[in-house]
Amino acid sequence: MTKDQFIISKDAQATAEAFGDYLMAEAAKKEQFHVALSGGSTPKILFDYLAENYADAAQWQKMHFYWGDERMVPPTDGDSNYKMTKDRLFDKVPVPAENIHRILGEEDPADEAVRYGSLLTQQMNVVNGLPVFDMVILGMGGDGHTASIFPHEIELLQSSNVCDVATHPESGQIRVTLSGPVINAASEVVFLVTGSGKQEKIDEIYHQKGGWESYPASFIKPTDGKLQWYVDEAAVAEVFK
Ligand SMILES: O=C(O)[C@H](O)[C@@H](O)[C@H](O)[C@H](O)COP(=O)(O)O
Secondary structure, three states: OOHHHEEEEOOHHHHHHHHHHHHHHHHHOOOOEEEEEOOOOHHHHHHHHHHHHOOOOHHHHHEEEEEOEEEOOOOOOOOOHHHHHHHHHHOOOOOOHHHEOOOOOOOOHHHHHHHHHHHHHHHOOEEOOEEOOOEEEEOOOOOOOEOOEOHHHHHHHHOOOOEEEEEOOOOOOEEEEEOHHHHHOOOEEEEEEOOHHHHHHHHHHHHOOOOHHHOHHHHOOOOOOEEEEEEEHHHHOOOOO
């Protein structure tokens, strides 16, 4: 990893705007654009920016939306990554319903992991048995997890599946997640990470020190694709000193 892979903005809003503009510019270049979204709280500011500033963009017609992971709860549940995205973005921009491919949180997790994996291989190009996303957007948890690949299940980085069932280490909440190989097969992976709470982990990952080898985010290295980190100054305060 090198410093030029980091796009650093002054705060979370500026980071969301910089990445939002990049995302829409990349989508404009393709006939179809297959993108996996992250969940949690960080993307909310991105979705608000896109809804406000790209409401009538032509790109929505050709963007296909997936998730890097989902909490296995109904789509109406406050924990649902799909619900968060629908509320903040899809209810405000003209994405065709058929372009939204949610993980069915209300279904049996093991069955859904298989179904979703099969859907992905039908929807996009497949190389060495892996669906190739145009872009996978990831967050990073305070423990160095990404998507729903947590430190205690770090073996999912080498899974032979397209999607796996995962378990949140504290809450025990069941998740479905893209596997490590699928993430690393993407044409581009972008981490969207802001706030001083993530700084220590980014520092350890970048400098390969401390507990970096136990952080799943350390091992996101696209095989042939591009990797960028869209961060704010607080998230990298001590990293490049
Ligand atoms: O379903 C999820 O929770 C996410 O996909 C998860 O991987 C998230 O990106 C990180 O936990 C960071 O979450 P925050 O953005 O809330 O810090």
